[in-house]
Amino acid sequence: MAAGPVRALGAMSGTSLDGVDAAEIVTDGLRILEFGESGYRAYSDAERATLRAVLGRWPGEGLEAATRVVHEAHTELMAGFPEAEMLGFHGQTLAHDPKGRGTHQLGDGAVLAEALARPVIWDFRSADVALGGEGAPLAPFFHFACAKWIGAEAPLALLNLGGVGNLTWVDPRHATPEAEGALLAFDTGPANAPINDLVALRLGLDCDRDGALARQGRVEDGALELFLDEQYFRRMPPKSLDRDDFSLMLDLVRELSDADAAATMTAMAAAAVMQGMEHCPVAPDRLLVTGGGRHNPVMMEMLAVGLDCPVLPVEAVGLDGDMLEAQAFAYLAVRVAHGLPTSCPGTTGVAAPVGGGQISRP
Numbered sequence: 001m002a003a004g005p006v007r008a009l010g011a012m013s014g015t016s017l018d019g020v021d022a023a024e025i026v027t028d029g030l031r032i033l034e035f036g037e038s039g040y041r042a043y044s045d046a047e048r049a050t051l052r053a054v055l056g057r058w059p060g061e062g063l064e065a066a067t068r069v070v071h072e073a074h075t076e077l078m079a080g081f082p083e084a085e086m087l088g089f090h091g092q093t094l095a096h097d098p099k100g101r102g103t104h105q106l107g108d109g110a111v112l113a114e115a116l117a118r119p120v121i122w123d124f125r126s127a128d129v130a131l132g133g134e135g136a137p138l139a140p141f142f143h144f145a146c147a148k149w150i151g152a153e154a155p156l157a158l159l160n161l162g163g164v165g166n167l168t169w170v171d172p173r174h175a176t177p178e179a180e181g182a183l184l185a186f187d188t189g190p191a192n193a194p195i196n197d198l199v200a201l202r203l204g205l206d207c208d209r210d211g212a213l214a215r216q217g218r219v220e221d222g223a224l225e226l227f228l229d230e231q232y233f234r235r236m237p238p239k240s241l242d243r244d245d246f247s248l249m250l251d252l253v254r255e256l257s258d259a260d261a262a263a264t265m266t267a268m269a270a271a272a273v274m275q276g277m278e279h280c281p282v283a284p285d286r287l288l289v290t291g292g293g294r295h296n297p298v299m300m301e302m303l304a305v306g307l308d309c310p311v312l313p314v315e316a317v318g319l320d321g322d323m324l325e326a327q328a329f330a331y332l333a334v335r336v337a338h339g340l341p342t343s344c345p346g347t348t349g350v351a352a353p354v355g356g357g358q359i360s361r362p
């Protein structure tokens, strides 16, 4: 395919299991030329339960119903973007165990290519894992393009607070993301997923909206210390996590009141980020925050108090923090189509820059 600009649509079904985000960008696979339309398709409670029931169950039987949910939700949403020439389809991570079972995202790009009559780029993580990488995070190459787009001239950090947190340190003075020293990225630790699980279990809520519960509680330092004692925090990056790798968190707060448990888990997510920031090769001049956690003022305040640099939502530089991951998979799709790498030693620990992703045509 010619390496000119493409209007691509990316879709992401994140670890929070709330729904599917889709967003268009125009790119040549190097620069962001234009941001386009975006949309969201929530999972119904029944669909979410179907997905939740199979998380971690891979390899396994009986994934048909969950796969159908993923295909239907994505087809419905992506059909509303007829001008997109190419589709980037992340799928729903079912299991992520790069050094063991591998990484698996539910959904078949070939089925979507038929249904939507357009080329679909998908299965972004497998090639990286096959070559010894973590297979995640993959947004960092897009974060590099974002740093260029905002005209950054000094190292900065981008943090995604999704179900899991991931941090990207970017030095925008390099010409390409795969240049040695341009990027360092890794998953910081659990972010919203355990808080969602806590409030779902105890109160039947989706999330601790606006940190209202955490704000009423007190952080239990003993539990926080035990959490930070986890082996994961002693590992050097790159490193990545599966959604439920930190299920011990619920045990650590079992004896606490609802409010204290929420406050302590919010502090755990923030402390994991602070730990992660210590890995930055050069202190970043700001931390730009994307993902749902930036809407949680308690988590944002904890980060602002604990870090030396300004902590700002990505909206402060004109980006859309609800759509950044979907945009990332639109951008990565075009990179794959143009034969460009999507990960490198600094982002996933893979031995050399690699272009992941399969291309399915209708």
Ligand SMILES: Nc1ncnc2c1ncn2[C@@H]1O[C@H](COP(=O)(O)OP(=O)(O)OP(=O)(O)O)[C@@H](O)[C@H]1O
Pocket: 013, 014, 015, 016, 017, 018, 160, 161, 162, 163, 164, 165, 192, 193, 196, 206, 207, 208, 209, 210, 211, 290, 291, 292, 293, 295, 296, 297, 325
């Ligand atoms: N107003 C809010 N107050 C508190 N938390 C919020 C708020 N809005 C969103 N969140 C949290 O953000 C989560 C959604 O974040 P996001 O959509 O970035 O996650 P994701 O993309 O599914 O995860 P990942 O990036 O790990 O794949 C919600 O499940 C909730 O926990």
Ligand SMILES: CC(=O)N[C@H]1[C@@H]2OC[C@@H](O2)[C@@H](O)[C@@H]1O[C@H](C)C(=O)O
Pocket: 014, 015, 093, 096, 103, 135, 136, 137, 138, 139, 140, 160, 162, 163, 164, 165, 166, 187, 240, 241, 325
């Ligand atoms: C295996 C997997 O799906 N990982 C997700 C998850 O959600 C956040 C964090 O863990 C990150 O590593 C990744 O998502 C983003 C989009 C990424 O690859 O950059």
